[in-house]
């Protein structure tokens with residue numbers, strides 16, 4: 001207990017004392033949330049398309065509950081409502097993959113599929129991959145796989161490691177749109193390296209699915225069209241590529257997928273424990289995914305355009321203030337590092353007092369020189385909410401709390 005409490009001391013102090021940590025949300029009204037007496041504009045949810053509040057999607061749910069009850073409660077191997085077949089067919093068509101399999105969460109997929117694909121071979125792991133990918137690799141390691149890390153955003157380093165590797169079974173694991181930087185990897189370069197070395201590229205695009213998609217001449221914004229994820233965004237094929245994603249962010253539902261060839265899907269149906277043993281997603285989640293597909297087809301590109309315009313307003317403010325953000329893409333995840341990591345609690349209070357709810361990224365969630373806060377914009381945010389955020393950012397910049405573009409990124413505060 002003492003060892004872990006000491007390791008997580010900064011975070012546990014924040015959790016105990018800060019209104020933006022472990023908060024109880026009493027009420028929502030659009031993208032405004034109420035915590036006790038305080039109404040705040042929410043920039044911490046991942047409901048990028050605003051489907052959680054979409055009347056058409058909400059109204060679609062009761063008919064599914066009438067037909068199926070609240071929960072199937074069979075493991076998928078025992079039996080799956082036909083809704084699963086419909087979801088997998090529509091998803092496969094949207095992504096343009098050979099096939100797909102859905103399971104409740106991405107975490108379930110990483111923990112079960114990475115060990116299967118890696119077997120006793122070698123995993124090449126992106127040094128900044130999401131924690132759940134790391135955990136999947138740990139399980140694989142415990143079953144005999146080796147794990148080697150390559151530098152973040154560095155396909156050249158990956159190429160070097162693969163060139164030096166003798167093991168014929170090679171799996172590369174990495175994020176699509178990164179949950180901290182908001183940037184997408186150069187999928188073309190990584191896919192080319194994977195193919196050249198006979199490796200399988202496994203990409204988790206939790207934050208890109210629904211937000212970015214294929215590029216078209218008439219696309220409404222630089223996010224592309226249809227929200228069909230990072231592989232299509234880079235006009236890449238699925239040759240040597242497996243794509244994982246989820247509906248729990250842009251689609252506001254509890255379901256996740258792996259897009260893969262049919263023979264891999266067939267293997268997972270007998271070898272991936274969550275398919276055999278885990279409970280399924282609730283019927284309301286299956287319903288909101290299906291209704292979400294309809295809305296995505298008809299209004300998704302308009303919502304993505306709105307999302308890019310709102311995000312653009314925040315990015316313009318950050319640029320005008322000379323404040324640093326790792327976001328180079330204009331996608332709706334904007335991390336703002338602090339000058340001094342020890343100020344995270346005070347900075348959080350300033351945001352709270354300005355009516356802004358953001359994700360606090362405290363140590364040890366992130367390294368000390370990356371401590372800051374993350375803003376996630378959704379299509380359901382209003383211009384007035386963005387105005388409030390801009391005022392808060394201006395105030396924090398004027399107080400010298402935010403790292404500037406010209407600051408030394410290794411500096412984290414005087415005593416650090």
Ligand SMILES: Cc1ncc(COP(=O)(O)O)c(C=O)c1O
Nearest residue numbers: 105106107130132179206246256
């Ligand atoms: C990149 C990434 N992968 C996986 C997950 C976990 O997804 P799930 O809740 O479906 O397990 C998250 C959640 O934040 C994420 O950001």
